[in-house]
Amino acid sequence: MSKIKAAFFSFTSCEGCQLTVLTLEEQLLELVELIDIVTFREAMSEKSDVYDLAIVEGSISRNSEITQVKKIRDTAKVVVALGACATIGGVNCLKNQYEMDAVKKIVYGSMADNFDTIPARPIEAVIKVDYKIHGCPIDKDEFVEVVKAILQERKPRIPEYSVCVECQMKENICLFEKGMVCLGPITRAGCKAICPTYNDGCVGCRGLIDDPNVSSHKKLLTDHGLTIDEAIAKYMLFGSYNKNA
């Protein structure tokens, strides 16, 4: 039986999620027994325009990227959005609150007219996405789970509950008790609550859970003498594309 051909692509991103895939080591060797990686610029020089599975990292922030990602969708049977830039727009969308001409001048100075830039967006804003692997960066185990689920033609087992569940399973002291803001109650779990475990509030890199209880989160903030503006400031780091959520 021929193996599924998989191609990795990267748009506007730091490529940290692809790097995370490369650190899988033994699990990656097991995966290449099952899939044939035909394009992966961060790991190999060969490339191919023939593939079944496209794993796409990064947000879309240039007109040329719109054309490229549509071509990927036309070619692949299955498209996976890899990491927060691709799934929710991520940190790249911070620029969207400014005029694009002003952004270009800040970044490129007198060369600004040579560069194309548009408000950043997740890839799902341009093409249909079949699977999402959340986080900045992604969780290695979740990557393996999603790829296995695709090969086995089943739904991947991805948490649909909040970061608080994982945090409480670790018996962490809640950061609200320390007077800190945390977005754990409204953010999708799967990162093993790594930020609150290391005494840092969750900033929502895995995106919102499907039905976030925002009013309960607001009450939690005010009950602890914290402001909604403080929570919104944290949310905007990763959630600014979805700022009206």
Ligand code: SF4
């Ligand atoms: S989600 Fe984070 S780690 Fe992944 S490419 Fe974007 S900025 Fe980099």
Ligand code: SF4
């Ligand atoms: S620290 Fe954050 S993630 Fe942990 S229980 Fe408190 S609100 Fe939830």
Ligand code: SF4
């Ligand atoms: S705790 Fe929140 S910000 Fe930190 S990795 Fe998990 S989802 Fe992302």
